[in-house]
Amino acid sequence: MQQRARTATRIQRKNTAAILEAALEVFSAHGYRGATVDQIAQAAGLSKPNLLYYFPSKEALHMTLLDGLLETWLDPLKAMDPEGEPLEEILAYVRRKLEMSRDFPRESRLFANEIIQGAPRIAPALSGELKALVDDMAGVINGWIASGKIAEVDPYHLIFSIWSLTQHYADFDVQVHAVLGGPEVDPYPAAQAYLETLFTRMLTPKG
Amino acid sequence: MQQRARTATRIQRKNTAAILEAALEVFSAHGYRGATVDQIAQAAGLSKPNLLYYFPSKEALHMTLLDGLLETWLDPLKAMDPEGEPLEEILAYVRRKLEMSRDFPRESRLFANEIIQGAPRIAPALSGELKALVDDMAGVINGWIASGKIAEVDPYHLIFSIWSLTQHYADFDVQVHAVLGGPEVDPYPAAQAYLETLFTRMLTPKG
DNA sequence: CGTCGGTTTTACCAGATGGTCAAAATGCGT
DNA sequence: ACGCATTTTGACCATCTGGTAAAACCGACG
Numbered sequence: 001m002q003q004r005a006r007t008a009t010r011i012q013r014k015n016t017a018a019i020l021e022a023a024l025e026v027f028s029a030h031g032y033r034g035a036t037v038d039q040i041a042q043a044a045g046l047s048k049p050n051l052l053y054y055f056p057s058k059e060a061l062h063m064t065l066l067d068g069l070l071e072t073w074l075d076p077l078k079a080m081d082p083e084g085e086p087l088e089e090i091l092a093y094v095r096r097k098l099e100m101s102r103d104f105p106r107e108s109r110l111f112a113n114e115i116i117q118g119a120p121r122i123a124p125a126l127s128g129e130l131k132a133l134v135d136d137m138a139g140v141i142n143g144w145i146a147s148g149k150i151a152e153v154d155p156y157h158l159i160f161s162i163w164s165l166t167q168h169y170a171d172f173d174v175q176v177h178a179v180l181g182g183p184e185v186d187p188y189p190a191a192q193a194y195l196e197t198l199f200t201r202m203l204t205p206k207g
Numbered sequence: 208m209q210q211r212a213r214t215a216t217r218i219q220r221k222n223t224a225a226i227l228e229a230a231l232e233v234f235s236a237h238g239y240r241g242a243t244v245d246q247i248a249q250a251a252g253l254s255k256p257n258l259l260y261y262f263p264s265k266e267a268l269h270m271t272l273l274d275g276l277l278e279t280w281l282d283p284l285k286a287m288d289p290e291g292e293p294l295e296e297i298l299a300y301v302r303r304k305l306e307m308s309r310d311f312p313r314e315s316r317l318f319a320n321e322i323i324q325g326a327p328r329i330a331p332a333l334s335g336e337l338k339a340l341v342d343d344m345a346g347v348i349n350g351w352i353a354s355g356k357i358a359e360v361d362p363y364h365l366i367f368s369i370w371s372l373t374q375h376y377a378d379f380d381v382q383v384h385a386v387l388g389g390p391e392v393d394p395y396p397a398a399q400a401y402l403e404t405l406f407t408r409m410l411t412p413k414g
Numbered sequence: 415c416g417t418c419g420g421t422t423t424t425a426c427c428a429g430a431t432g433g434t435c436a437a438a439a440t441g442c443g444t
Numbered sequence: 445a446c447g448c449a450t451t452t453t454g455a456c457c458a459t460c461t462g463g464t465a466a467a468a469c470c471g472a473c474g
Contacts, residue, residue, distance in 0.1 A: 033241035109323055119381045126385035134386045157401035168371035174326045178333035179341045194364035201408045
């Protein structure tokens with residue numbers, strides 16, 4: 001029986017960690033339906049029934065992953081400081097998001113897969129927590145615009161543009177490398193420079 | 208037996224068209240593995256064996272779809288005129304790509320699904336045809352920069368940014384609508400305006 | 415040593431899925 | 445209406461997949 005969460009054995013911690021790591025790897029590479037429990041179990045060094053001893057179902061495992069992810073995903077947005085220097089704050093956000101694409105591409109792809117397929121399992125979180133947060137940030141940005149600290153822009157589409165531009169380098173990784181000519185090319189330095197220029201020119205008041 | 212492509216019956220044309228339409232719908236919504244042949248057949252108003260009479264396998268059906276897609280996808284890029292007014296040409300490209308996201312979101316998602324999962328079936332086309340085309344365009348853009356018609360930017364990342372920004376509205380549709388507050392909101396007019404501003408500010412020479 | 419909670423394995427199942435095949439039905443030119 | 449090629453169907457398979465049950469294993473502690 002699954003013990004009632006009181007304490008967690010050393011073995012338990014080790015195995016759940018290995019499973020989540022393996023699940024992230026497999027789900028992000030093949031999507032929910034493309035991934036098989038067997039594949040994940042093997043990647044975690046366990047047998048399928050053994051994995052199912054720790055997580056009651058494939059679905060539950062996937063959900064656990066997504067829940068943990070959403071928090072990680074929203075953190076950088078929360079970290080923006082309404083009192084800070086506007087352009088600096090936005091550029092810092094862009095930088096942080098781009099670093100996340102570089103350092104956690106699997107998480108990005110897991111998220112992308114879910115959204116593309118209609119977000120069947122996280123739709124509530126999108127129109128709930130996420131929308132609330134974005135609405136807040138949009139207010140802050142509008143404040144910055146009103147005080148003349150940055151140029152006029154639609155704050156929602158500004159945020160969309162940051163998301164799409166930064167996540168592109170994780171989600172469409174193969175395309176980027178195909179066009180740039182091979183896996184040995186590191187697109188991130190140039191991307192970082194490009195995005196900084198882009199948003200600086202976009203947001204600097206008056207032209 | 209499959210007749211040897213000599214002519215195509217009326218029935219043949221009607222059914223293959225219905226199948227491709229249904230396949231696009233289902234593949235783009237659920238991904239390759241998430242889609243079932245039965246589902247596609249039903250959506251096309253046929254039985255599964257009947258569908259397999261027209262396409263030898265699920266894989267072949269998917270490939271047919273992807274092949275046709277790539278052409279459609281590259282067309283707007285080819286349509287750019289090196290002799291045209293640089294900023295105008297780029298803005299027109301952005302506009303065309305955004306219209307494609309609005310009018311053909313399923314095609315966009317089909318493509319996105321494929322790339323995210325490592326482009327198992329179109330990797331050659333990416334590093335072949337696509338790369339060649341982008342290399343050409345990068346050359347043209349560099350020419351525009353050299354002649355002072357537009358500001359200095361990395362042409363490759365400029366192209367990436369156009370792709371990511373425009374396709375975002377198709378691929379991440381649910382997220383956009385969740386944040387904007389419901390399916391009745393049409394994000395495209397504002398997106399169009401935002402992107403025009405963005406690239407105008409980015410590319411107008413001297414600041 | 416024994417036993418007891420926690421862990422792992424072996425064997426298994428039911429349903430889904432991609433695909434095959436031969437026969438039946440249908441269209442179509444004459 | 446006839447005969448042929450095309451199209452459609454129904455029955456069927458092998459395999460894969462998520463999940464279960466129960467037995468075996470293991471390590472700590474009395």
